[in-house]
Amino acid sequence: MIPGLGIATALLLFALLLFATLYRFSSGDTLSSIDDRILGLLRFTLYQATLSTLLSLFFGMILAWSLAHQRHFRGRSLLVALFSSSLVLPTLIVVFGLVTILGNNGWLNHLSLTLTGHSFGSWLYGLSGILIAHVYLNASFASRSLLHSFESIPVEKYRLAKSLGFSAWQRFWLVEWVAVRSTVTSSAATIFLLCFTSFAIVLILGGSPSYNTLEVAIYEAVKIDFDIAFALKLALIQLSISTLLVLLSSTLRTGLGNLKQESTSVTWKEPRYTTLLQYGIISLLAAAFVLPLLAVIADGIGADYSSILTQPLFIRSLITSLIIATVSAILTVLFALMLSDARRTFQLPERMSRTKGSKLLGLLVAFSGNLYLAVPSLIMGVGFFLLSQQFEAPLLLWAIGAVLSANVLMSLPFALSVIAPAMQKTARRYDRLSLSLGLTPLARWRYVELPYLSASIGYIFALSFALSLGDLGVIALFGSDEITTLPWYLYQLMGSYRTTDAAGVALILMLLVLGIFGGIPRFFNKRT
């Protein structure tokens, strides 16, 4: 029996159920009734996703290139760890930090007014703000994968290039580009999908309907216009396109890249001007990354915590968020372990890779783990919303079900990219020995798998916990005074211009997310 296959089937059936629900509630004439409004939404969604992807890749590439060649400056590992944290940084925090710096009353405008007497005015809201926020989050994500690819280039290749007298450009084009281009395409596919389905950033920084994406238009149709028919039409279009994109990109991608790997070092003494350029890039991008976080801290310090911490709504949001994040993280770890086990079962020759149909089953398992990219959380939320109309159960239960499902599916692709290679490695190394010794499943898990996997398990638990804690997706549909999470509470505070309280809550949320993301893996590492 392969439990992971059961989980994969359940996830795919779940997606099919959502699709069927959306289709049943829609009038069924989705494709024939695409009008100019929908075309406009689609055009802007694709346009911002394309631009965001290109810019993210450009900045991610120059940052990774610089970091790969400058390995010995103080604070480098902290900087790399900080860039990695962008993966779990709640989008709301990023938006909050960017508004504090670049908004109408932001630091930049204040500085400009003081120095020149002129303000840059309001330019953050619209395409520029969307691009800045997307690039902020995704360039750091790309830089991490690309840095790993740079660092995986065998030292011998660098030695050969050095002996042939390559310039920095020749080295990049003839040695490094060849090694990193597959990561570029796979990162591009992932970033495009993330930006295509981006919600919170567009919702807050979009500014006007002309900068709406499909996802935000769905939200507005459900939550503001109560136009379920239009929301369904958009949801089906979105679902069809993202499924197509996931299928197309699966020919390019090999997963999300390994998020947690060791690396080898590059040995090349750079010419002075190249070193200067690399330090310039690192300093500039590090400042651009750190400033919004500092802004959240600076703003948050002034908040009245005695008032915030005693607000019943805050306490309820915090408790709900922590409970949901804990359950989501536990489920993500369990699902990731079972799906990874099923994947290795269908891939390894010692197991079932030679059995008929194993390739297809392996693909099915892999696809089920990446469902989130095809079925964005908001679409999932709409599906749950419709199901709640059909079956009699308290809305609270549907909301919790929707949020939990969205969180688990959102974390799974990242969790799988960490745990699946680690599980493959233990299986390749110890499968035959464990089988020949006839270890019981429990003994095998306790003595063979767990010692090797506990660090990765800690990492994916923390990752999933942090992602769930900061997500503003499905909760935007179900959020109310009765059902509220910390990001939803923060969004409400921002929307009602209670900026001091919002700054305090933003700081609490950021510290919680970063603390958990940095702290939990240490605890697991200590136990290994």
Add this chain to the structure above:
Amino acid sequence: MLKIDGIVYTYYTKSIPHPYHFSLEADKGEVIGILGESGSGKSTMLDLIAGFLEPDSGSILLDGEAILPLPIERRPVTILFQQHNLFEHLSVKKNILLGISPNGKSTAETDTRISQILQEMGLSEHIDKLPSALSGGQQQRVALARALLRKKPVLLLDEPFSGLDRKTRLEMLSLVQTITQRERLHTIMVTHQTEDCELIADRVYKMKNGTLLPSNPDFLQEKA
């Protein structure tokens, strides 16, 4: 008597079949040497006996009883691999314990047995060490100690000593020969080094293009 009779196994690479054919017999206390180049199918043969692979046809009998229907863990077989014979993160004691207690639980009886075998193998002082603290030869000695405690009548050696220096390798081979004779084991050793067979094999087969050729009379004559 271990009797491998007409085993056929077909391996496919890009739909091209590569058939393997094996037949051999091994008496108690006998070391059978299988010589062959890399990729000739030597290890495949051991995998078939151990149960990692299923043959298309043929039978394997031990004292008249078929072992092919048995799952890997219940086969009367112990195998030593080329590498990864020990769990690197577990102590010598735990590594041996997992060979005799599949749930990993120790008792006074298992502790005594482990101490005795380690003493016999000259490894007593290493009982709590991790494999990484031992030399290559000592590591394979631990694996051999575990194999002995498992008391399985068939011992399969998949070039476990190929990575050792010559002196240690010869010592290990000699140990295998002693153990095989003392415990009346059926030992099948695959190797690409003729010297290994010359030293301890009672009979030698050659694996060529997936077919096990009968023992070479010249080789035996030379050995005699």
